[in-house]
Amino acid sequence: MILLRNATLLSGAGADLLIDGGKIAKIAPAGSLPIPQFGEVMNCDGKVVLPTFVNAHTHAAMTLMRGICEDRVLESWLHGIWEVEDRMDQDFVYIGTRIAALEMVRTGTTAFNDQYWYANHAQQAAADAGIRATVGRVVLDNFDAKEAAMLRETCERMYEESRSWGPLSAFAANIHSVYTVSEEMIRWTTEFARKRGLRIHIHVAETATEVENCRKAHGGLSPVEYLDALGVLGPDVIAAHCLHLSDHDVELLGSRGVSCVHNINSNLKLASGYRFRFRELKEAGANVCLGTDGCASSNNLDLLEAMKTAALVQKAWRGDPTAMPLEDVFACATVNGAKALGLDSGVVEEGRSADLMVVDTDSTYFLSDAPFLANFIYSAHSDCIDSVLCNGEFLMRGRRIPGEKALLERARKALSTIRP
Ligand SMILES: [Zn+2]
Incomplete structure (x- = not known):
């Protein structure tokens, strides 16, 4: 169970999102959902939650x-x-x-x-x-x-x-x-x-x-x-x-x-x-x-x-x-x-698959009063994407992906074996 707390939705509304069983189990006004007894909480102050x-x-x-x-x-x-x-x-x-x-x-x-x-x-x-x-x-x-x-x-x-x-x-x-x-x-x-x-x-x-x-x-x-x-x-x-x-x-x-x-x-x-x-x-x-x-x-x-x-x-x-x-x-x-x-993701809605990204807006790109998508699509780069979940699991959190270094090393080895 994961609680994304005090997030902002694409509509601009503040929300808590409860992720359970791979799905978006509940979306409620920001700060209204209780901290789950088991599971993780991510504080999403200043962050926007989008579908991946x-x-x-x-x-x-x-x-x-x-x-x-x-x-x-x-x-x-x-x-x-x-x-x-x-x-x-x-x-x-x-x-x-x-x-x-x-x-x-x-x-x-x-x-x-x-x-x-x-x-x-x-x-x-x-x-x-x-x-x-x-x-x-x-x-x-x-x-x-x-x-x-x-x-x-x-x-x-x-x-x-x-x-x-x-x-x-x-x-x-x-x-x-x-x-x-x-x-x-x-x-x-x-x-x-x-x-x-x-x-x-x-x-x-x-x-x-x-x-x-x-x-x-x-x-x-x-x-x-x-x-x-x-x-x-x-x-x-x-x-x-x-x-x-x-x-x-x-x-x-x-x-x-x-x-x-x-x-x-x-x-x-x-x-x-x-x-x-x-x-x-x-x-x-x-x-x-x-x-x-x-x-x-x-x-x-x-x-x-x-x-x-x-x-x-x-x-x-x-x-x-x-x-x-x-x-x-x-x-x-x-x-x-x-x-x-044929996936039921693509929209942040209760009951949909929890395939979500958390965008950090604490940068120059998001300062203006423009619609979020304008700054996201035309101004920002993908390093504004702070965290990513698929099927309700964190794959990246705070820009960290477990095992990344080892995979890069393995790829370098694979490349060296196919050089003519
Ligand atoms: Zn092609």
């Missing part, structure tokens, strides 16, 4: 590959990454994901949607770190029937194994993209996911070339239209990027209730584009979320930074400072991401 962030698209283990391919065109960038991936093993993925989890917790994220190799080791890393993960075998058959048969078997096996995972982890169907996976395998994986109530996670319309090639290969259909024709699109689909969209694509993604993940920093870095159609997608009914993508392209997993960049770029490319208001960008990073992954 959800990173709706990433490749977590790539934390150990950041910065290795800067200033290169996509093809050369990919080759640089593949060279490292050829040498890595399951331990590398485990420690890379532990490092990702450290960084996520430091920056206020307690749930992520992952797509990477050795998914069961990524899951183990997230579980050991105490954060929520949605992971699954990457389905990428390169249009090869033998590979597809192997993938079907692995998906079945990993799904069975996932039934013994703890409550913070979920198995998903990770279809890589329309340009790396055969039609047969996209159909099979979709059916496999729907029969088991799994999320379907796929890269969609990330680059103009992807759209162009898809139209050539599939009778003029865009990636969104092609996936819809195959019966893939639905509210259980998490589509990463959705950057190059026609009006018809927007309409389809909206009417099917797809979760569309904006990964602004990665899109900017790889020069994939920046005209993400936030307003149109939202109005059409899509669930717009935020992600960072992997650290090889976004370089960090900081969703506070991603919120700021996403909002600034929306305003700039539209020539409209009212594009992507504070409340909208905050919802993308929190409650919308939670909805995409």
Whole structure:
């Protein structure tokens, strides 16, 4: 049992929050709840309690590959990454994901949607770190029937194994993209996911070339239209990027209730584009979320930074400072991401999962009378995040994460073993 005492909520109201059994058990006026006989009390004077962030698209283990391919065109960038991936093993993925989890917790994220190799080791890393993960075998058959048969078997096996995972982890169907996976395998994986109530996670319309090639290969259909024709699109689909969209694509993604993940920093870095159609997608009914993508392209997993960049770029490319208001960008990073992954977090409310961050406002950034979100999103940096809880447990308290030094050391060792 944890009591967060004298906290401030996003509304500006003072409150005590009682955390019990992984949930927000009670929210009452500040100073009104009795100190629990057993458990911890955190004095939250001058601190704001918020829901934690959800990173709706990433490749977590790539934390150990950041910065290795800067200033290169996509093809050369990919080759640089593949060279490292050829040498890595399951331990590398485990420690890379532990490092990702450290960084996520430091920056206020307690749930992520992952797509990477050795998914069961990524899951183990997230579980050991105490954060929520949605992971699954990457389905990428390169249009090869033998590979597809192997993938079907692995998906079945990993799904069975996932039934013994703890409550913070979920198995998903990770279809890589329309340009790396055969039609047969996209159909099979979709059916496999729907029969088991799994999320379907796929890269969609990330680059103009992807759209162009898809139209050539599939009778003029865009990636969104092609996936819809195959019966893939639905509210259980998490589509990463959705950057190059026609009006018809927007309409389809909206009417099917797809979760569309904006990964602004990665899109900017790889020069994939920046005209993400936030307003149109939202109005059409899509669930717009935020992600960072992997650290090889976004370089960090900081969703506070991603919120700021996403909002600034929306305003700039539209020539409209009212594009992507504070409340909208905050919802993308929190409650919308939670909805995409089927979590009941994302809002500070009684009965919801206690996935919370405590923000310290004792700094230059929060002195003005501006709305809290204005100073949080546009002025502060994530070192204002003092403490983080996931499922009602402290993962970071007063900026301290137990075991951090040992994990950094282990990551340095893992890196030294894969150097050519
Ligand atoms: Zn990606």
